[in-house]
Amino acid sequence: MSQKLRYAYYPGCSGQGTSKEYEQSTRAVCEALGMELVDIPDWSCCGSSPAHTVDHRLSSALSGRNLALAERLEGVSAILTPCPSCLTNLKVSAHKMKDPEFAAEVNALLDFPVRNTLPVKSILQAIYEDVGPDALRPKAVRLLTGLKLAPYYGCIMNRPPHIMEFDDHENPIAMDQLMEAIGAEAVTFPLKVECCGASFGVARRDIVQKLSGKLLDTAASNGADAVVTACPLCQMNLDLRQDQINVANNTSHNMPVFYYTQLIGLALGMTPSQVGLEKLEVSPMALLESLPARAEAQAQAAKKPASKGAQS
């Protein structure tokens, strides 16, 4: 990587509150990986989630304002955001503004127009494409060997595919490969892009309990110790509401739900508090402490001749 990685950074509102640990670990990891994040000055709400259900033009203007601000930054190659909701809104606006007529309507609402010159990407996409698992692997000073993870991308990170233009929209693998690069194991997790119930958290808690419960059930039945996510809403539903889910579904999950940036941070040698692990509702500390022993056991098992075992 000869050239400097420099991006416009759109933090999004969750990172200021409910997902502070995502924000914190994202910044720490990016810095460690040599990715310079330049905050978009005076950034404002992207419009997520309700704006576009009211008015497409105004919704695009909300995102458009941030796009236009980012375009004025010097030497940045893309606009990055950790949050899939923000990503969707920014990308949809940019996409719709490829239509000159629509762009003119939106630009009329803005102080200065969107030129649509910078690509919008998730932090995940930037780490995966601009750094990559191969470059990440040698940087890991503490491998998370023995940690079995269900990689959960959420429903909007990769969809609709013609707008998001990243990874396979049915079976994404970017996070799987990054987790494997830091020694963890990504278990088969068929519900990678299923809905967690997201914004029904307040209005229809029963739906969240059903959908998120299913995610936890499937993760557990596929042998995962923990879930790793890239979305503040997914993380909140699975982590914060895990007790509610257990009560409603008569289950007893005790499954930590990480942000992938937290795990990369740990692998890069950061302390638990540097990546905000204490903010997680389901504490991962016991699991993480058990890792060295698991790694040892795994190494022992590998020495023995391959044992028979049905693997579906």
Place this chain on the structure above:
Amino acid sequence: MKIGVFVCHCGSNIAGTVDVVQVAEAAKSMPEVAFAKDTMYACSEPGQQGIIDAIKEMGLDGAVVASCTPRMHGSTFMRTVARAGLNPYMFEMANIREHVSWIGKDKVANTRKAIDLVRMAVAKLAQNKPLYSQSFSINKRVMIIGGGVAGIQAALDCADGGLQVVLVEKTTTIGGKMAKLDKTFPTVDCSSCILGPRMVDVAQHPNITLHASAEVDEVFGYVGNYQVEVRKKATYVNWKTCTGCGACMEKCPSKKSKDPFNELIGTTTAINIPFPQAIPKRASIDRDSCIKFKTGKCGICAKVCPTKAIDYDQQDEMITEEVGAIIAATGFDLMDWHVYGQYGAGRYPDVITSLQYERMLSASGPTGGHIKRPSDKKEPKTIVFIQCVGSRDKSVGRPYCTGFCCMYTAKQAILTKDHIPDSESYVFYMDIRAPGKMYDEFTRRAMEEYGAKYIRGRVSMVYPQDGKMIVRGVDTLAGAQVEVEADLVVLAVGAEGAAGSAQLAEKLRISYDSYGFFMEGHPKLKPVETNTAGVYLAGCAQGPKDIPSSVAQGSAAAAKVLSLFSKDQLQSDPQVSKVDLKRCVGCMKCAITCPFGAIKETEVRGEIKAQVIETICQGCGICTSTCRQGAIQLQNFTDNQILAEVNALLSSETEEA
């Protein structure tokens, strides 16, 4: 020149919106026109007789008929003119129906337009010259490409009709997709029991030469006289001495070779005969898995072969077959269903294709006719069939209906119940398409007698959980989401033109669509012809169809060839290019652009000149527009003829301001 103009009323079809009398009147003052008249129905018997009488009485030497499209009655009137003693090419048509009267109601504008079109036709006719066909003899042999059921039928019909037949098959045995099927709908009779005897007939027919493990490399020539270069691919077994005893298969140590005949659900030996009824029953070696080829050591088959037929040094062999007609019956392949990420894109072993399932059902298949799911070889109890995987789905670029999947899915549901009486089958479908004799009754039986549960709706996702495949879909009739815990999922994958059909189409100079299906000459009236004379289609190569339709098309194509060969000589179309030797500078650019190889280099008094092979020339005129000297002119569409039309039109004024 004395030209006659005949303006047709076509009842009120033309006369309703064109003043045909005025058109005829205007024609009288056009250059070279000696006679002009309107006529009620030019194409009717009295109409044609009127033209003939006028030509004879007035001593006309050319006729313009202003009526419908020349694509409709051009040849009719050419025959009329010929009956009057003129050369049929001393005739032009002005299309004042499809291009005038039917597309506008303004009679003044229409009449003006009709007059212009007549003026152009007259001007062109004044440049026409008599053209004469040539007779050429034909080679009454036919090549059939593809040895599936359609090709077999065509081969047998042609051979029974007394023709010499060359059957070229890509794989090492004929039989095609039908040979892979267990049973056939709607009779549920054994596929190989009805196909097998036909395959044997092919092998034994004195008029049929079979080239298996062979592909068409290049095609030269034209109707009646094709030269087809066939590549006989090396099998590393001398088929003249191989007896098909199978000793080599018994001893071959490489037993984990891919088995394409069994759709990769089983394995076979590196040297193998694909199935017991194969025709020709000859062994061949799969180079990629043969230990001898991979490591240089082994050679067991050579040791055990009683007739010493193994030949590791065998090379591809090129042979040239001369034939007068070609039937393309290359069939279909399943589309690549891995684009369906929601069905696992191939990640889940227990999601299989219908053709794989068919091999599982077959008693001669890799599981001996027992249904076993690939992951753990257990017998599945709940089987979900998903229809329209790659059919009627624009999102994967497959808007068309494959047509036979509804029927075979019903058949597979029935057979499943026969094999595993305590099993449950679910069929997710969009619509049941079962037109045909006993077809709808058959799907009803699957539901009513065999208890297959039909759910109308698409499947959104298939994923594994606790040893089951969870199939999530929608029941649009109940308006509910459904989830089925299945042991095995069978996808009814849609058909596309067989691999390599586009390349073959280009060699045959026929059109094909973006799915690899060959284009017929006319969707209704020429279903087995192509736009290339002497090339015919049969079976799924033309579009997906079931066995009865494939067989019918095989017979239809054979009938076309038999009728083509019923004459000893064919007449060439005289609308071919002609070289003016003194203008030609021998640059041969015409030959570069000719799509048919119809132009060759010749030497006239030490200078290179172009020469048109008239029987190969198809009359496109690309050469004419390539030649800067105007030295090569497409007859009946010469520069002067087209310029005459342009000049006639430009010299007439548009409407008065």
Place this chain on the structure above:
Amino acid sequence: MDKELRIVGFLCNWCSYGGADTAGVGRFVQPTDLRIIRMPCSGRIDPLFVLKTLIGGADGVLVSGCHPRDCHYAEGNYYARRRLEVLKRFLPIIGIDPGRFEYTWVSASEGQRWQHVVTSFTNQIHALGPVQRIGRQSLAKACSLGTVLEPLA
């Protein structure tokens, strides 16, 4: 509709001429300006036919052939596409609006598409108005100067 303008179509016999027939059979009403010249193939169309027609006073020229990959003669429309694209880009240097010449692909089954093509092209030519002719205007100019010239054919 304005005064009719002179629009000439060069159509391949197998696809577009058939498509125009299909439009007729379907009674798809079209403007009356267009006059069609039937060619065996779009590959037969020498760009000089188009230039001759435009310089000779046609207000618009429309060429239509089989869709790429569908040429009855396999390759004719591929050659046509290159020749006609070069021609279209050449026209501005001699002062002819490239919008006076279009080439497109219509199959024998696309009657409705043909109607659409004819209608849009005719509208496009009417928007451009009558063509300026290198010969005619100079004749007018010469006449205005009192020069006696033989009238043009």
Place this chain on the structure above:
Amino acid sequence: MSLQDELKAQIVKRLPELDVVIGWGQGYDSLHRTPLFITSEADVDKLVFDPLCVHNLSTYLTRYGSAKRIGVVVKGCDSRSVVELLQEKLIHRDKVMVFGLPCEGVADLGKVKRALAAKDLDMGRVRAASFADGDLVVTVSGQEIRLPMAEVQADKCGRCRYHNAVIHDEFAGQPITEAAPDTYADVAAFEEQTLEERMEFWREQMERCVRCYACRNACPLCVCRDYCIGQSREPNWVSQRDGLEEKFFFQMIHATHLAGRCTECGECERACPVDIPLLLLKRKLGKEILELFDYRAGTDPDAKPPLLNFKVQEDTINERGW
């Protein structure tokens, strides 16, 4: 050894293998050169090479039939015509021997004439001409006038990418390394006019045309000669009437027949007795073909010319259609 002497030595050496070598010789006055047809060693002495050698001698290559072996002396621009003729199989490599030269640019006698006229001098009265320090030095009406080459050089030389012969059997002198970019600025400038202005421009130009066909006869690629469709009745593309439309259409024939072949040597324009800027039409085609097909005629004898070729899916041509 001077470049001219080196060239002469090469011709002397190869002449025994050849029926004729075409070079330049002294013309009817000191400013004009004329094609020289060398058949004996004695003729070699008459050979001249300097910036007044404007003719593209490859024009003569197609006039000898296929039996003769011909040598031809070419500048960079001329050599592209040889390549094009070879590519089109209008001449054969084993029958042609190419004596290649480096060329820094030739003089445009039209510019010389105007430059002298500006000083009230008549080019017809030039008695001596030579080159020194990048100037054309002429003696006219008793005065010595220095005209900087930069001012009287042909336009094509200022944008020349091919100073050295691109094909040769012998090469005299040292290759020139620099090459100018050709941005087709002349075409762009012309097209800043309105369509009406452009048509009016050609109207004025073509009115002067006398249909002498000098443009065609000077063109190395116009090989139809007696069978040019501009003069024939079969096919009868254009009548022999002396009208503007006919004159203009003849130029359309010439231009379109050179599409994808023209090497922009400019001989048509140079040969025109009434100074019609014919090269502009050809340059427009050259520009479009370069943009569409990334192709420059006369640079690769084995290339397949773009208009005799196609791609099933063209990269640069949109599927037009409404």
